[in-house]
Amino acid sequence: MISTVTKSIYINGEWQDIDSSKTQVVYNPATLEPITEVAFGGQTETKEAIDAASKAFPVWSEMTGRQRSRILYKAAELMRKDAKRLGEILTVEQGKPLKEAIGEVKGAAGFLLWYAEEASRGYGEWIPSSMKEKRMLVIPKPIGVVAAITPWNFPSSMITRKLGPALAAGCTTVLKPSPETPLSAIEIVKIFEEAGMPPGVINLVTGDAQAIGKEMLTNKGVKLITFTGSTAVGKYLMREAADQVKKVSLELGGHAPIIAFSDADIDKATSLSLASKFRNNGQTCICANRLYVHESIADGFTAMLKEKVEKLKVGLGLEEDTDLGPLISEQAREKVQAHLDDALEKGAELVTGGNKWAGELQGYFCPPTIIKNATDDMKVMREETFGPLFPIQTFSDEEEVIKKANDTDYGLAAYIFTENTSRTLRVAERLEYGIIGVNDVFPSVPEAPFGGIKQSGNAKEGGHYGMDEFLEKKFVSIGIDS
Known part of the structure; x- marks a missing residue:
């Protein structure tokens, strides 16, 4: 499916030749087999890419929104038509089940479709003046060259x-x-190329993350860095960007709670809790990391969740009936095991799973695991696990559980299960998170804002809010004859 060596640096509309002495191997995390080699670019390639983007900016930015939207529409259409092949590539390099991968590709196309429509809606504002001799308006203008750093x-x-x-x-x-x-x-870059994207508008550099990131941070041609990843790296980008007062748009880690109240529909709540926790094998910034269940329904809830989790199949992502693929690396697997060991040492009880992977597959697999009697001093209740380990803690009081849910530096997503409208509004307003799901664990859609508060980020992606990150607001004050 994929050649031995794959060109991976794209600058000013050209795929660059690969220096055989500067490559990196891409591995399949499910089999540990090498897939291909790609270029190991660095500071030089990044600077060339930034220069190309800077030269392309005047022409691209002066196009009408409708002109830009035509290319975005075309790219979205091409992605949707090619979703199966693109999903297979995604599964091979990342590990998630093919059905999830195809769903991701279609969702990715959805963002292009949404912003193809938004391209013509970069509205400004006419400000009513308090003085007869003044007219005032606000004009949105693109910020310039954007450096985008994306996760695995x-x-x-x-x-x-x-x-x-x-x-x-x-x-x-x-x-x-x-x-x-x-x-x-x-x-994706090839799709934009086929859709007619002008040279220099999109550039791609793979390779040395430290060298590439440093050039992005220090090069004055870059006006905004948009990053999705760990909170630790986000803090580093903020510190380093301060020297130029460079804008940074950050979508960082999470530690999402699920709260199942006494009136929750247990069948629905357990199914959705499972879908949240084990989507992408728990490697999702908005997936549930801790589960609070009201004591009156805890036994039934735990038993039903256990039954459903034990039906999940762990296996190769390209196999049709696979529910969970591998984790991305051995380091990721070790973190899950460390969180489990810590919890068991501190008194947690194993409900299901928990053993180290003993299957025939050689990849970074990890069995889906539930523990109960979780306490606040356990790592799994304090840190983002990013893996298939689900801790359950019971509660009796609404005030108490809200306090526990908010007791974290993270503030990306939180979920509640209840059939009570008053409780829905009351709790949603008090939870300190940028995204709240009520009987819903899939809140990310192109038309709505996505982003956290506290140490989970400082920006919104999606919806018309997503355009704001890339637009400067220019104020124009005009004196006229009165």
């Missing part, structure tokens, strides 16, 4: 969620995908 857990949708609004706004871009999953990025 959603290697297609995280790209289009950034490139879609940036391109619609009139910005040009330099993309650095995760070194674990560059192949989806390559295919």
Whole structure:
């Protein structure tokens, strides 16, 4: 399916030749087999890409929104038509089941479609003046060259969620995908190429993350860095960007609670809790990391969740009946095991799973695991696990559980299960999170804002809010004869 060596650096409309002494191997996390080699670019390639984006900016930014939207529409259409092939590539490099991968590709196309429509809606504002001799208006203008740094857990949708609004706004871009999953990025750039994107508007650099990131941070041609990834890296980007007062748009880690109240529909709540926790094998920034269940329904809830989890099949993502693929690396697997060991040592009780992987598959597999009697001092209740480990803690009081849910530096997503409208509004207003799901664990859609508060980020992606990150607001004050 994929050649031995794959060109992965795209600058000013040209795929660059690969220096055989500067490559990196991309591995399949399910089999540990090498898939291909890609270029190991660095500071030089990044600077060339930024220069190309800077030269392309005047022409691209001065196009009408409708002109830009035609290319975005075409790219969205091409992605949808090619979703199965793109999904297969995503599964091979990332590990998630093919049905999830195809769903991600279609979702990624959805972001391009949404921002194709938003490209013509970069509205300004006419400000009513308090003085007869003044007229005042606000004009939105694209910020300039955007450096986009994307993660491995959603290697297609995280790209289009950034490139879609940036391109619609009139910005040009330099993309650095995760070194674990560059192949989806390559295919998306090829799609834009086929859709008629002018040279220099999109540029792609794979390779040395430190060198690429440093050039993005220090090069004055880059006006905005948009990043999805860990909170630790986000803090680093903020510190380093301060020297130029460079704008950073950050979507960072999470530690999402699920709260199942006494009136929850247990069948629905357990199914959705499972879908949230084990989607992408728990490697999702908005997936549930801790589960609070009211004591009156805890036994029934736990038993039903156990029954459903034990039906999940762990296996190769390309196999049709696979529910869970591998984790992305051995380090990820070790973190899950460390959180489990810590919890069991501190008194948690194993409900299901828990053993180290003993299957025939050689990849980074990890059995889906539930524990109960979780306490607040356990790592799994304090840190983002990013894996298939689900801790359950019971509660008796609404005030108590809200306090526990909010007791974290993270503030990305939280979920509640209740059939009570008053409780829905009361709790949703008090939870300190940027996204609240009520009987819903799939809140990410192109038309709605996505983003956290506290140490989970400082920006919104999606909806008309997503365009704001890439637009400067220029105020024009005009004196006239009165």
